[in-house]
Amino acid sequence: MATRVAMGNNKGGVGKTTVTVRVAEALAVLGKRVLVMDLDPQGNSSGRLGVVGDLGARTVSEAIKENRRGAVADSIWPCGWDAEYASRISVCPSTLDLEDRMSEAGVIGAYRRLAIALDGADDGYDFTLFDCPPSLFHLTQLALAAGPNAVAVTEPEYYSIEGALRFRAFVEAQGTNLSNPELHLIGVIVAGYDVRKPAHVGQLETLPETFGPLLWEPVIPVRTAIQDADESQLPLVAQKSEGGREARAWFGQLAERLIKATS
Ligand SMILES: Nc1ncnc2c1ncn2[C@@H]1O[C@H](COP(=O)(O)OP(=O)(O)OP(=O)(O)O)[C@@H](O)[C@H]1O
Numbered sequence: 001m002a003t004r005v006a007m008g009n010n011k012g013g014v015g016k017t018t019v020t021v022r023v024a025e026a027l028a029v030l031g032k033r034v035l036v037m038d039l040d041p042q043g044n045s046s047g048r049l050g051v052v053g054d055l056g057a058r059t060v061s062e063a064i065k066e067n068r069r070g071a072v073a074d075s076i077w078p079c080g081w082d083a084e085y086a087s088r089i090s091v092c093p094s095t096l097d098l099e100d101r102m103s104e105a106g107v108i109g110a111y112r113r114l115a116i117a118l119d120g121a122d123d124g125y126d127f128t129l130f131d132c133p134p135s136l137f138h139l140t141q142l143a144l145a146a147g148p149n150a151v152a153v154t155e156p157e158y159y160s161i162e163g164a165l166r167f168r169a170f171v172e173a174q175g176t177n178l179s180n181p182e183l184h185l186i187g188v189i190v191a192g193y194d195v196r197k198p199a200h201v202g203q204l205e206t207l208p209e210t211f212g213p214l215l216w217e218p219v220i221p222v223r224t225a226i227q228d229a230d231e232s233q234l235p236l237v238a239q240k241s242e243g244g245r246e247a248r249a250w251f252g253q254l255a256e257r258l259i260k261a262t263s
Pocket residue numbers: 011012013014015016017018019040042044132133134191192193220221222223224226227228230231
């Protein structure tokens with residue numbers, strides 16, 4: 001089984017997908033084989049990893065629906081990027097159909113369906129990263145039931161930090177309920193830091209006290225190159241600017257931090 005890591009925050013737009021995709025990219029640069037599970041019906045990590053077009057039934061929604069051991073294997077796509085290391089990245093993509101799985105939330109044991117569908121399917125990977133939706137409800141619970149590690153992603157902004165704290169509290173409280181007593185938060189990643197915003201500067205100072213040793217470095221500042229890579233669905237290696245080079249280095253350090261935290 002791969003080392004499984006769920007990236008979450010129950011506030012939206014805080015950089016979860018960006019961090020998941022760019023840490024996956026950085027892990028692949030370091031030679032790791034990575035499976036990205038897109039658990040957000042918006043399908044943003046699928047698109048940013050170049051998995052676009054008609055996906056037919058080969059999506060994470062279908063794999064969960066099947067409720068069969070290893071079903072994820074039939075929903076795995078290669079990363080669509082033109083980069084040497086992209087061959088080490090695979091994607092289990094989502095579409096809006098993933099919303100349909102929400103109706104199963106009340107079904108006894110349904111929260112285990114992704115863990116069951118992943119069983120054996122991610123054995124060939126070093127890491128499986130789950131890009132969670134901005135919620136603590138069923139789709140996030142499917143990810144948290146599937147693996148022992150969770151990482152909160154937050155902007156240095158009040159409501160985003162509140163969302164990260166709720167995610168941490170949920171992870172700490174729900175492991176047993178999700179049949180995953182090993183579940184724990186291994187880190188907090190701060191993204192989207194805008195030095196021009198006094199509120200960001202102020203909140204950044206409070207974060208070491210709030211999260212203590214769980215706070216990972218480096219903080220990821222806002223860079224046009226990161227947004228451009230996301231919007232053009234390209235790897236960071238395609239961003240030749242200084243910002244692109246900086247971003248590759250920062251995500252590389254976060255990937256190394258993740259490897260250290262899980263080894
Ligand atoms: N460090 C950064 N520099 C510049 N743009 C960024 C950075 N981090 C994220 N963004 C941009 O901010 C927007 C929101 O980021 P992202 O999609 O990762 O958030 P999210 O938490 O996954 O959102 P959702 O909750 O909707 O899934 C995107 O347009 C992304 O490209």
